[in-house]
Amino acid sequence: MQIDKLAIFRVCNPIKTPYTTAFGTANAFNSILVKLDNGKYEGWGEAAPMGFPGFSSETDVTAFHIGGKFLSQLIIGKDISSGNELQKIFMSVKGNSFAKGAFDMAWWDLNARMQKIPIKNAIGGTKEKVSAGYTLGVMQDIDSLLERIQVLMDSGYPRIKLKYCPGWDLDMVRSVRSAFPDLIMHIDCNSAYTLDDIDMFKKLDKYNLAMIEQPLMNDDLIDHAFLQKQIATPICLDESISSPTKARQAMQIKACRFINIKHGRVGGITNSLKIHNICQDSGVPCWIGAMCESALGVTFSMNLATLPNVKYPSDITPSAKFYERNLCKPIPDNPKPGLFIPSEEHGIGVVPDSEMLKKTTLDQFELLAN
Numbered sequence: 611m612q613i614d615k616l617a618i619f620r621v622c623n624p625i626k627t628p629y630t631t632a633f634g635t636a637n638a639f640n641s642i643l644v645k646l647d648n649g650k651y652e653g654w655g656e657a658a659p660m661g662f663p664g665f666s667s668e669t670d671v672t673a674f675h676i677g678g679k680f681l682s683q684l685i686i687g688k689d690i691s692s693g694n695e696l697q698k699i700f701m702s703v704k705g706n707s708f709a710k711g712a713f714d715m716a717w718w719d720l721n722a723r724m725q726k727i728p729i730k731n732a733i734g735g736t737k738e739k740v741s742a743g744y745t746l747g748v749m750q751d752i753d754s755l756l757e758r759i760q761v762l763m764d765s766g767y768p769r770i771k772l773k774y775c776p777g778w779d780l781d782m783v784r785s786v787r788s789a790f791p792d793l794i795m796h797i798d799c800n801s802a803y804t805l806d807d808i809d810m811f812k813k814l815d816k817y818n819l820a821m822i823e824q825p826l827m828n829d830d831l832i833d834h835a836f837l838q839k840q841i842a843t844p845i846c847l848d849e850s851i852s853s854p855t856k857a858r859q860a861m862q863i864k865a866c867r868f869i870n871i872k873h874g875r876v877g878g879i880t881n882s883l884k885i886h887n888i889c890q891d892s893g894v895p896c897w898i899g900a901m902c903e904s905a906l907g908v909t910f911s912m913n914l915a916t917l918p919n920v921k922y923p924s925d926i927t928p929s930a931k932f933y934e935r936n937l938c939k940p941i942p943d944n945p946k947p948g949l950f951i952p953s954e955e956h957g958i959g960v961v962p963d964s965e966m967l968k969k970t971t972l973d974q975f976e977l978l979a980n
Protein backbone atom coordinates (compact mmCIF):
# COMPACT_ATOMS: atom_id res chain seq x y z
CA MET A 611 0.00 0.00 0.00
CA GLN A 612 1.17 3.47 -0.80
CA ILE A 613 1.80 5.98 1.97
CA ASP A 614 0.18 9.17 0.61
CA LYS A 615 0.20 11.18 3.80
CA LEU A 616 1.57 10.86 7.31
CA ALA A 617 1.50 12.77 10.57
CA ILE A 618 3.41 12.59 13.85
CA PHE A 619 2.13 13.97 17.15
CA ARG A 620 4.25 14.40 20.27
CA VAL A 621 1.87 14.24 23.19
CA CYS A 622 2.00 14.63 26.96
CA ASN A 623 -0.86 13.37 29.12
CA PRO A 624 -0.79 14.10 32.89
CA ILE A 625 -1.30 11.14 35.23
CA LYS A 626 -3.46 11.05 38.36
CA THR A 627 -0.68 10.28 40.85
CA PRO A 628 3.13 10.38 40.51
CA TYR A 629 4.68 7.05 39.37
CA THR A 630 8.09 6.09 40.82
CA THR A 631 10.48 3.45 39.45
CA ALA A 632 14.28 3.02 39.38
CA PHE A 633 14.32 5.82 36.76
CA GLY A 634 12.72 8.43 39.05
CA THR A 635 9.25 9.90 39.38
CA ALA A 636 6.93 10.80 36.48
CA ASN A 637 3.95 13.17 36.70
CA ALA A 638 2.89 12.79 33.07
CA PHE A 639 3.48 10.29 30.27
CA ASN A 640 4.96 11.38 26.96
CA SER A 641 4.70 9.53 23.67
CA ILE A 642 4.57 9.97 19.92
CA LEU A 643 1.63 8.94 17.76
CA VAL A 644 2.10 8.21 14.06
CA LYS A 645 -0.71 8.27 11.52
CA LEU A 646 -0.20 6.70 8.09
CA ASP A 647 -2.77 7.42 5.38
CA ASN A 648 -3.11 5.66 2.01
CA GLY A 649 -5.90 7.90 0.76
CA LYS A 650 -8.65 5.50 1.82
CA TYR A 651 -7.70 4.28 5.30
CA GLU A 652 -5.66 5.53 8.24
CA GLY A 653 -3.44 3.48 10.52
CA TRP A 654 -2.20 4.59 13.93
CA GLY A 655 0.84 3.66 16.01
CA GLU A 656 2.30 4.86 19.30
CA ALA A 657 5.70 4.75 20.95
CA ALA A 658 6.33 5.83 24.54
CA PRO A 659 10.07 5.85 25.21
CA MET A 660 9.56 8.20 28.21
CA GLY A 661 10.48 11.87 28.58
CA PHE A 662 13.86 11.01 30.14
CA PRO A 663 16.40 8.64 28.51
CA GLY A 664 16.41 6.24 31.46
CA PHE A 665 14.82 3.15 29.92
CA SER A 666 16.70 3.52 26.62
CA SER A 667 18.64 6.26 24.83
CA GLU A 668 15.42 7.54 23.24
CA THR A 669 12.86 10.06 24.47
CA ASP A 670 9.63 11.34 22.95
CA VAL A 671 11.61 14.32 21.62
CA THR A 672 14.22 12.18 19.84
CA ALA A 673 11.50 9.87 18.46
CA PHE A 674 9.59 12.88 17.11
CA HIS A 675 12.78 14.28 15.55
CA ILE A 676 13.97 11.00 13.99
CA GLY A 677 10.44 10.24 12.81
CA GLY A 678 9.93 13.61 11.12
CA LYS A 679 13.40 14.27 9.73
CA PHE A 680 14.37 10.76 8.59
CA LEU A 681 11.83 7.91 8.81
CA SER A 682 9.01 9.91 7.21
CA GLN A 683 11.19 10.91 4.27
CA LEU A 684 12.13 7.27 3.65
CA ILE A 685 8.54 6.05 3.26
CA ILE A 686 6.42 8.92 1.95
CA GLY A 687 4.96 8.07 -1.46
CA LYS A 688 6.36 4.53 -1.28
CA ASP A 689 4.34 1.37 -1.82
CA ILE A 690 5.16 -0.87 1.16
CA SER A 691 3.73 -4.36 1.07
CA SER A 692 4.94 -5.87 4.37
CA GLY A 693 6.30 -5.07 7.81
CA ASN A 694 9.57 -6.68 6.74
CA GLU A 695 9.80 -4.32 3.78
CA LEU A 696 9.22 -1.35 6.09
CA GLN A 697 11.93 -2.54 8.48
CA LYS A 698 14.32 -3.02 5.56
CA ILE A 699 13.74 0.57 4.42
CA PHE A 700 14.38 1.79 7.99
CA MET A 701 17.68 -0.13 8.24
CA SER A 702 19.63 2.89 6.99
CA VAL A 703 18.68 4.63 10.25
CA LYS A 704 20.53 2.94 13.10
CA GLY A 705 18.88 2.36 16.47
CA ASN A 706 15.84 4.51 17.35
CA SER A 707 13.61 1.49 17.85
CA PHE A 708 10.78 3.40 19.52
CA ALA A 709 10.58 5.87 16.63
CA LYS A 710 10.57 3.03 14.10
CA GLY A 711 8.09 1.10 16.23
CA ALA A 712 5.40 3.78 16.01
CA PHE A 713 5.60 3.70 12.19
CA ASP A 714 5.64 -0.09 12.11
CA MET A 715 2.53 -0.31 14.29
CA ALA A 716 0.73 2.23 12.11
CA TRP A 717 1.63 0.13 9.05
CA TRP A 718 0.13 -3.01 10.67
CA ASP A 719 -3.04 -1.12 11.66
CA LEU A 720 -3.42 0.37 8.17
CA ASN A 721 -2.80 -3.01 6.55
CA ALA A 722 -5.36 -4.78 8.75
CA ARG A 723 -7.96 -2.06 8.13
CA MET A 724 -7.42 -2.44 4.38
CA GLN A 725 -7.83 -6.21 4.65
CA LYS A 726 -10.88 -5.67 6.90
CA ILE A 727 -9.56 -7.99 9.61
CA PRO A 728 -8.79 -7.47 13.31
CA ILE A 729 -5.12 -6.91 14.13
CA LYS A 730 -5.15 -10.16 16.13
CA ASN A 731 -5.82 -12.12 12.95
CA ALA A 732 -3.22 -10.15 11.01
CA ILE A 733 -0.47 -11.08 13.50
CA GLY A 734 -1.50 -14.72 13.97
CA GLY A 735 -2.91 -14.43 17.49
CA THR A 736 -4.54 -17.61 18.74
CA LYS A 737 -6.07 -16.77 22.13
CA GLU A 738 -9.59 -15.51 22.71
CA LYS A 739 -8.76 -13.99 26.09
CA VAL A 740 -5.65 -12.35 27.48
CA SER A 741 -4.43 -12.50 31.06
CA ALA A 742 -2.77 -9.43 32.58
CA GLY A 743 -1.01 -8.77 35.86
CA TYR A 744 -0.59 -5.52 37.75
CA THR A 745 2.60 -3.51 38.31
CA LEU A 746 3.27 -1.57 41.49
CA GLY A 747 5.90 1.16 41.61
CA VAL A 748 7.81 2.26 44.70
CA MET A 749 5.31 3.27 47.38
CA GLN A 750 5.57 5.46 50.47
CA ASP A 751 5.94 2.51 52.86
CA ILE A 752 5.58 -1.27 53.11
CA ASP A 753 2.19 -1.15 54.84
CA SER A 754 0.72 0.83 51.93
CA LEU A 755 2.18 -1.72 49.52
CA LEU A 756 0.72 -4.69 51.40
CA GLU A 757 -2.70 -3.05 51.55
CA ARG A 758 -2.61 -2.36 47.83
CA ILE A 759 -1.60 -5.94 47.01
CA GLN A 760 -4.48 -7.28 49.10
CA VAL A 761 -6.94 -5.12 47.12
CA LEU A 762 -5.47 -6.34 43.82
CA MET A 763 -5.57 -9.97 44.91
CA ASP A 764 -9.17 -9.59 46.01
CA SER A 765 -9.95 -8.13 42.56
CA GLY A 766 -8.62 -11.28 40.91
CA TYR A 767 -5.32 -10.20 39.33
CA PRO A 768 -3.31 -13.35 38.53
CA ARG A 769 0.11 -11.93 39.42
CA ILE A 770 1.86 -8.84 40.75
CA LYS A 771 5.04 -7.22 39.48
CA LEU A 772 7.00 -5.12 41.95
CA LYS A 773 9.42 -2.43 40.90
CA TYR A 774 12.70 -3.06 42.72
CA CYS A 775 15.59 -0.64 43.29
CA PRO A 776 18.12 0.29 45.97
CA GLY A 777 16.15 1.29 49.08
CA TRP A 778 13.08 -0.69 47.97
CA ASP A 779 14.58 -4.15 47.72
CA LEU A 780 15.15 -7.25 49.89
CA ASP A 781 13.20 -6.05 52.92
CA MET A 782 10.29 -5.18 50.67
CA VAL A 783 10.28 -8.64 49.02
CA ARG A 784 10.64 -10.37 52.39
CA SER A 785 7.62 -8.46 53.75
CA VAL A 786 5.47 -9.19 50.71
CA ARG A 787 6.34 -12.90 50.68
CA SER A 788 5.68 -13.17 54.39
CA ALA A 789 2.24 -11.58 54.02
CA PHE A 790 1.34 -13.42 50.79
CA PRO A 791 3.00 -16.87 50.77
CA ASP A 792 1.20 -18.05 47.61
CA LEU A 793 1.21 -14.84 45.57
CA ILE A 794 2.58 -15.20 42.03
CA MET A 795 4.95 -12.27 41.85
CA HIS A 796 8.15 -11.06 40.26
CA ILE A 797 10.41 -8.05 40.55
CA ASP A 798 11.61 -5.59 37.90
CA CYS A 799 15.03 -4.06 38.56
CA ASN A 800 15.09 -1.82 35.45
CA SER A 801 18.89 -2.29 35.07
CA ALA A 802 19.62 -0.87 38.53
CA TYR A 803 22.28 -3.45 39.53
CA THR A 804 25.63 -4.97 38.53
CA LEU A 805 27.41 -8.27 39.18
CA ASP A 806 28.72 -6.67 42.39
CA ASP A 807 25.21 -7.36 43.71
CA ILE A 808 25.33 -11.09 43.04
CA ASP A 809 24.97 -12.02 46.73
CA MET A 810 21.76 -10.01 46.95
CA PHE A 811 20.37 -11.87 43.91
CA LYS A 812 21.31 -15.21 45.50
CA LYS A 813 19.36 -14.20 48.63
CA LEU A 814 16.27 -13.61 46.47
CA ASP A 815 16.15 -17.30 45.49
CA LYS A 816 14.37 -18.24 48.71
CA TYR A 817 11.38 -15.97 48.01
CA ASN A 818 10.03 -18.06 45.14
CA LEU A 819 9.82 -15.23 42.63
CA ALA A 820 8.43 -16.12 39.21
CA MET A 821 11.37 -14.21 37.70
CA ILE A 822 13.75 -11.29 38.12
CA GLU A 823 13.23 -8.80 35.32
CA GLN A 824 16.26 -6.98 33.88
CA PRO A 825 18.58 -7.10 36.90
CA LEU A 826 21.69 -5.79 35.08
CA MET A 827 22.69 -3.20 32.47
CA ASN A 828 20.20 -2.23 29.80
CA ASP A 829 22.21 -3.52 26.82
CA ASP A 830 23.92 -6.49 28.47
CA LEU A 831 23.58 -10.19 27.64
CA ILE A 832 26.87 -11.70 28.84
CA ASP A 833 26.66 -10.68 32.51
CA HIS A 834 23.03 -11.83 32.58
CA ALA A 835 24.13 -15.26 31.30
CA PHE A 836 26.70 -15.39 34.10
CA LEU A 837 24.15 -14.33 36.74
CA GLN A 838 21.55 -16.82 35.46
CA LYS A 839 24.02 -19.66 36.08
CA GLN A 840 24.51 -18.49 39.69
CA ILE A 841 20.85 -18.23 40.73
CA ALA A 842 17.81 -20.52 40.60
CA THR A 843 15.24 -17.79 39.93
CA PRO A 844 14.63 -17.28 36.19
CA ILE A 845 15.91 -14.06 34.67
CA CYS A 846 13.58 -12.20 32.31
CA LEU A 847 15.18 -9.80 29.87
CA ASP A 848 13.43 -6.57 28.96
CA GLU A 849 15.70 -3.60 28.16
CA SER A 850 18.49 -5.86 26.78
CA ILE A 851 16.30 -7.31 24.02
CA SER A 852 16.21 -4.40 21.58
CA SER A 853 16.02 -6.49 18.38
CA PRO A 854 15.49 -10.03 17.04
CA THR A 855 19.30 -10.35 16.82
CA LYS A 856 19.64 -9.66 20.54
CA ALA A 857 16.91 -12.23 21.25
CA ARG A 858 18.72 -14.86 19.18
CA GLN A 859 22.01 -14.12 20.96
CA ALA A 860 20.32 -14.28 24.37
CA MET A 861 18.97 -17.72 23.48
CA GLN A 862 22.38 -18.87 22.26
CA ILE A 863 24.19 -17.97 25.49
CA LYS A 864 21.24 -18.79 27.79
CA ALA A 865 21.11 -15.26 29.21
CA CYS A 866 17.50 -15.64 30.40
CA ARG A 867 14.55 -17.98 30.83
CA PHE A 868 11.86 -15.46 29.88
CA ILE A 869 11.66 -12.55 27.47
CA ASN A 870 9.31 -9.64 27.91
CA ILE A 871 8.37 -8.24 24.49
CA LYS A 872 7.62 -4.54 24.19
CA HIS A 873 6.63 -3.39 20.72
CA GLY A 874 8.27 0.04 21.12
CA ARG A 875 11.56 -1.26 22.51
CA VAL A 876 12.06 -3.68 19.61
CA GLY A 877 10.93 -1.45 16.71
CA GLY A 878 7.29 -2.45 16.39
CA ILE A 879 5.02 -5.38 15.60
CA THR A 880 7.21 -6.92 12.87
CA ASN A 881 10.13 -7.43 15.24
CA SER A 882 7.86 -8.41 18.15
CA LEU A 883 6.60 -11.31 16.03
CA LYS A 884 10.15 -12.33 15.10
CA ILE A 885 11.25 -12.30 18.75
CA HIS A 886 8.18 -14.28 19.77
CA ASN A 887 9.08 -16.95 17.20
CA ILE A 888 12.77 -17.04 18.17
CA CYS A 889 11.76 -17.65 21.80
CA GLN A 890 9.18 -20.24 20.84
CA ASP A 891 11.74 -22.17 18.78
CA SER A 892 14.11 -22.13 21.78
CA GLY A 893 11.48 -23.22 24.31
CA VAL A 894 11.67 -19.90 26.18
CA PRO A 895 8.27 -18.40 27.10
CA CYS A 896 7.39 -14.74 26.54
CA TRP A 897 5.01 -12.21 27.95
CA ILE A 898 4.13 -8.73 26.77
CA GLY A 899 5.54 -5.74 28.60
CA ALA A 900 4.42 -2.14 28.58
CA MET A 901 5.83 1.33 28.57
CA CYS A 902 3.49 4.12 29.61
CA GLU A 903 1.36 4.18 26.49
CA SER A 904 -2.15 5.46 25.97
CA ALA A 905 -4.91 2.97 25.18
CA LEU A 906 -3.63 2.93 21.58
CA GLY A 907 -0.27 1.34 22.42
CA VAL A 908 -1.85 -0.78 25.14
CA THR A 909 -4.30 -2.24 22.62
CA PHE A 910 -1.40 -3.37 20.44
CA SER A 911 0.13 -5.03 23.54
CA MET A 912 -3.13 -6.80 24.30
CA ASN A 913 -3.26 -8.20 20.78
CA LEU A 914 0.37 -9.35 20.93
CA ALA A 915 -0.54 -11.21 24.11
CA THR A 916 -2.82 -13.47 22.04
CA LEU A 917 0.27 -15.11 20.48
CA PRO A 918 0.76 -18.77 21.43
CA ASN A 919 4.15 -18.52 23.19
CA VAL A 920 2.91 -15.81 25.59
CA LYS A 921 2.73 -17.92 28.73
CA TYR A 922 2.80 -15.50 31.68
CA PRO A 923 0.31 -12.72 32.49
CA SER A 924 1.28 -9.61 30.52
CA ASP A 925 1.54 -5.93 31.45
CA ILE A 926 -1.66 -4.56 29.97
CA THR A 927 -2.26 -1.44 31.94
CA PRO A 928 -5.86 -0.63 32.82
CA SER A 929 -6.52 2.95 31.77
CA ALA A 930 -7.97 3.97 35.13
CA LYS A 931 -4.65 3.22 36.81
CA PHE A 932 -2.98 6.30 35.38
CA TYR A 933 -5.35 8.57 33.51
CA GLU A 934 -8.30 10.78 34.30
CA ARG A 935 -8.94 10.73 30.58
CA ASN A 936 -7.14 8.53 28.07
CA LEU A 937 -6.06 9.67 24.61
CA CYS A 938 -8.11 6.85 23.13
CA LYS A 939 -11.17 4.96 24.25
CA PRO A 940 -9.80 2.74 27.02
CA ILE A 941 -9.90 -1.00 26.81
CA PRO A 942 -12.19 -2.45 29.47
CA ASP A 943 -10.89 -5.40 31.43
CA ASN A 944 -13.85 -7.60 30.98
CA PRO A 945 -15.31 -9.80 32.42
CA LYS A 946 -12.97 -9.10 35.39
CA PRO A 947 -9.78 -7.19 36.28
CA GLY A 948 -6.77 -8.82 34.63
CA LEU A 949 -8.74 -10.38 31.81
CA PHE A 950 -9.09 -8.76 28.38
CA ILE A 951 -10.91 -9.82 25.24
CA PRO A 952 -9.49 -8.34 22.02
CA SER A 953 -11.90 -6.48 19.78
CA GLU A 954 -13.18 -7.94 16.52
CA GLU A 955 -13.10 -4.50 14.90
CA HIS A 956 -10.91 -4.05 11.86
CA GLY A 957 -7.32 -3.00 12.49
CA ILE A 958 -6.38 -2.08 16.02
CA GLY A 959 -9.96 -0.96 16.63
CA VAL A 960 -9.12 2.32 18.39
CA VAL A 961 -8.20 5.83 17.21
CA PRO A 962 -7.20 8.86 19.27
CA ASP A 963 -10.01 11.05 20.56
CA SER A 964 -9.63 14.21 18.45
CA GLU A 965 -10.33 16.57 21.37
CA MET A 966 -7.81 14.81 23.63
CA LEU A 967 -5.25 14.70 20.83
CA LYS A 968 -5.56 18.45 20.35
CA LYS A 969 -5.35 19.08 24.09
CA THR A 970 -2.25 16.93 24.70
CA THR A 971 -0.21 17.62 21.54
CA LEU A 972 3.07 19.48 22.11
CA ASP A 973 4.50 19.16 18.57
CA GLN A 974 3.03 18.11 15.27
CA PHE A 975 4.54 17.16 11.89
CA GLU A 976 2.83 16.38 8.60
CA LEU A 977 4.09 15.22 5.21
CA LEU A 978 2.30 14.70 1.91
CA ALA A 979 3.47 12.65 -1.07
CA ASN A 980 4.31 14.75 -4.15
Ligand SMILES: [Mg+2]
Binds near residue numbers: 824
Ligand atom coordinates in the same frame (compact mmCIF):
# COMPACT_ATOMS: atom_id res chain seq x y z
MG1 LIG B 1 10.76 -3.99 32.77
